[in-house]
Amino acid sequence: MFKHRTNLPLLAAIVVGAGLVAAQAAHAQETLTQRVQDEKSMHLPARGLSMAQVEKAYGEPLRKLSPRGGDSSRHPTINRWEYSNFIVYFENTHVIHSVLNTPAGNNRNPAAVN
Numbered sequence: 596m597f598k599h600r601t602n603l604p605l606l607a608a609i610v611v612g613a614g615l616v617a618a619q620a621a622h623a624q625e626t627l628t629q630r631v632q633d634e635k636s637m638h639l640p641a642r643g644l645s646m647a648q649v650e651k652a653y654g655e656p657l658r659k660l661s662p663r664g665g666d667s668s669r670h671p672t673i674n675r676w677e678y679s680n681f682i683v684y685f686e687n688t689h690v691i692h693s694v695l696n697t698p699a700g701n702n703r704n705p706a707a708v709n
């Protein structure tokens with residue numbers, strides 16, 4: 596007769612690993628939720644503002660990153676301006692999105708993004 600043997604150390608490692616993954620996922624969700632709340636409470640450049648309006652209201656950015664895209668109408672030119680606390684994304688010359696420049700957003704080095 597065949598006896599079933601349980602490998603308890605392996606089973607325990609799987610259970611602990613699954614618990615760690617669940618805890619990391621919960622932390623990531625909490626971090627994302629906090630980031631969204633932080634962005635809402637800050638006065639970030641609003642969608643639709645022109646580059647000139649952003650520069651007038653927020654001053655000269657720390658860096659104007661190299662434009663991306665622009666090779667077709669389906670891929671418009673995207674410009675990124677970096678300020679000390681946030682990054683502004685422009686489609687052609689108008690704001691499409693502004694995000695906090697935080698580790699939670701993985702925006703520590705936006706110039707490295709290809």
